[in-house]
Amino acid sequence: MMTGRVFSDETLMAFADGELDEAEAAAVAAAIEVDPMLAERAGAFRMTRRSLRAAFGDIVREPVPTELTAFVMAGGVGRTSSAARPPLARRLMPIAAALACFVAGGAGYWLGMRGAGQSQVVQVVTLGPLAAALETLDDGARQTVGTGAIALQQTLRTRAGICRTFQLDQSQNRLDGVACRGEGTWRVEVLAATRDGGTYAPASAAGPVESFLDGVEAGEPLPADQVRRLRQGGWRAD
Amino acid sequence: MGVDIRLQVVTMLPRLRRFARSLAGTADRADDLLQATCERALKSAGQWQPGTRLDSWLYRVMQNLWIDEMRRAKKQGQHVPEHDALAVVGEDGARAADARIAAGEVLAALDRLPPEQRSVVSLVCIEELSYREAAEVLEVPIGTVMSRLARARAVLAAILSPDGLANGSTARGA
Numbered sequence: 001m002m003t004g005r006v007f008s009d010e011t012l013m014a015f016a017d018g019e020l021d022e023a024e025a026a027a028v029a030a031a032i033e034v035d036p037m038l039a040e041r042a043g044a045f046r047m048t049r050r051s052l053r054a055a056f057g058d059i060v061r062e063p064v065p066t067e068l069t070a071f072v073m074a075g076g077v078g079r080t081s082s083a084a085r086p087p088l089a090r091r092l093m094p095i096a097a098a099l100a101c102f103v104a105g106g107a108g109y110w111l112g113m114r115g116a117g118q119s120q121v122v123q124v125v126t127l128g129p130l131a132a133a134l135e136t137l138d139d140g141a142r143q144t145v146g147t148g149a150i151a152l153q154q155t156l157r158t159r160a161g162i163c164r165t166f167q168l169d170q171s172q173n174r175l176d177g178v179a180c181r182g183e184g185t186w187r188v189e190v191l192a193a194t195r196d197g198g199t200y201a202p203a204s205a206a207g208p209v210e211s212f213l214d215g216v217e218a219g220e221p222l223p224a225d226q227v228r229r230l231r232q233g234g235w236r237a238d
Numbered sequence: 239m240g241v242d243i244r245l246q247v248v249t250m251l252p253r254l255r256r257f258a259r260s261l262a263g264t265a266d267r268a269d270d271l272l273q274a275t276c277e278r279a280l281k282s283a284g285q286w287q288p289g290t291r292l293d294s295w296l297y298r299v300m301q302n303l304w305i306d307e308m309r310r311a312k313k314q315g316q317h318v319p320e321h322d323a324l325a326v327v328g329e330d331g332a333r334a335a336d337a338r339i340a341a342g343e344v345l346a347a348l349d350r351l352p353p354e355q356r357s358v359v360s361l362v363c364i365e366e367l368s369y370r371e372a373a374e375v376l377e378v379p380i381g382t383v384m385s386r387l388a389r390a391r392a393v394l395a396a397i398l399s400p401d402g403l404a405n406g407s408t409a410r411g412a
Contacts, residue, residue, distance in 0.1 A: 044395040055344035059256040076280035
């Protein structure tokens with residue numbers, strides 16, 4: 001079989017991957033028309049791509065382990081060194097199911113968003129059930145969300161403004177969080193798996209929540225009447 | 239690192255997790271690699287330049303961690319565990335006529351590639367990056383991406399197709 005040009009594997013691969021410019025692609029396509037051997041070589045490149053995609057494509061639809069999401073949201077706080085850790089998957093088991101379905105609702109949005117700019121993020125936090133609870137509940141109050149619950153714990157004055165600690169519950173899974181009020185909205189600053197659940201050993205004395213509150217020089221938790229006044233005043237610091 | 243960047247990282251976790259799985263093979267090792275990547279990225283967020291793609295940077299952080307781990311394991315003579323699905327391969331020699339290739343076979347084939355080829359195959363064929371984007375992640379010239387990718391896929395095709403590549407000029411092996 002005679003062809004006008006010799007095509008390298010790399011060219012055939014780039015053709016199969018759609019990486020050639022129009023003129024080159026047309027030249028390869030024309031050569032393939034009349035040369036079954038060439039068609040077979042290009043086909044092998046298409047086949048490898050298809051096979052890899054078929055084998056791995058669905059992994060993005062698996063839920064990401066809850067603890068990992070929480071770990072990122074906590075800014076990577078409160079971990080033992082990797083050498084000392086048991087495999088992540090084992091530690092995740094008790095908590096893994098929760099976050100996406102209910103925790104904060106907002107987390108579900110976060111997972112679904114791409115390239116979130118700050119204003120979108122603020123909106124999400126503003127709209128989620130967690131933000132609603134932060135806005136409207138007093139300390140000690142608890143609100144059911146789906147099959148889980150959000151419990152407000154303490155409200156404190158800090159360098160970062162007014163901050164509230166909370167716990168997100170679903171069956172035996174718990175996340176601790178801190179949200180701070182700024183520019184008229186709540187920002188979640190810390191979200192981490194609760195340490196006292198007995199499912200894994202604490203890495204250090206201070207958890208992510210305590211570390212964060214220390215860092216922003218939080219004062220004593222505010223008494224209930226002050227929290228109520230703040231809530232009624234729309235959470236303005238003064 | 240601000241909360242907004244953390245949220246962006248969270249949105250990218252599913253894709254990073256897939257990349258980790260294609261590199262590390264087993265789910266346990268992949269999630270450990272993913273966590274190590276997040277840890278490193280959060281700690282050195284200052285190295286990411288705003289205006290450049292965050293996902294490319296995260297792929298790079300992961301790829302570098304994994305290559306380091308491979309080198310360390312090799313130096314210590316450790317056995318690197320293979321893909322979870324490897325055990326499945328070879329149990330059934332029969333292949334459907336339309337040759338839809340079992341996932342386990344693909345995973346086992348990937349295990350035969352040297353690390354540098356494996357990451358480029360994964361970035362282009364699974365993560366669907368362009369050659370240029372893959373070159374940026376791996377910090378190599380685009381020509382290097384193409385030559386590694388073509389070699390890797392020739393090996394994969396030879397393993398995965400019943401009669402291998404008909405063309406004799408194709409380089410096999412690393």
